Amino acid sequence: MSDSSPARRPAGTALYVVMGFAPGRGRRQAGWQRLPDQGFASQRLAEDHAARLIERGRATGTVVARQMLSADADAEDEPVILTRRGDLPEDLLDA
Numbered sequence: 001m002s003d004s005s006p007a008r009r010p011a012g013t014a015l016y017v018v019m020g021f022a023p024g025r026g027r028r029q030a031g032w033q034r035l036p037d038q039g040f041a042s043q044r045l046a047e048d049h050a051a052r053l054i055e056r057g058r059a060t061g062t063v064v065a066r067q068m069l070s071a072d073a074d075a076e077d078e079p080v081i082l083t084r085r086g087d088l089p090e091d092l093l094d095a
Contacts (some may be wrong), residue, residue: 004025018039020034020062021035021060021085021087021088021092046064049063050063050083050085060088062085065080065081066082067080
């Protein structure tokens with residue numbers, strides 16, 4: 001018996017990544033400073049964390065992206081930017 005169904009991609013898991021940005025301070029940190037990325041299992045948790053970073057003054061802007069992960073390293077998709085908030089570096093505005 002042969003299987004005529006199309007080849008399927010292995011099921012993947014979504015990782016939601018929050019990237020925070022703040023302007024650099026002083027001569028040694030001119031430009032933008034990127035805070036350490038943080039990953040979450042759901043978009044809601046990531047969005048809540050991004051909002052808190054801005055509310056608490058830790059970041060002036062945030063980006064939330066979804067990265068699909070799978071056991072097959074070649075099957076990973078490019079990250080998809082879901083939301084942008086606040087003041088961000090120019091290259092991240094409506095990119």
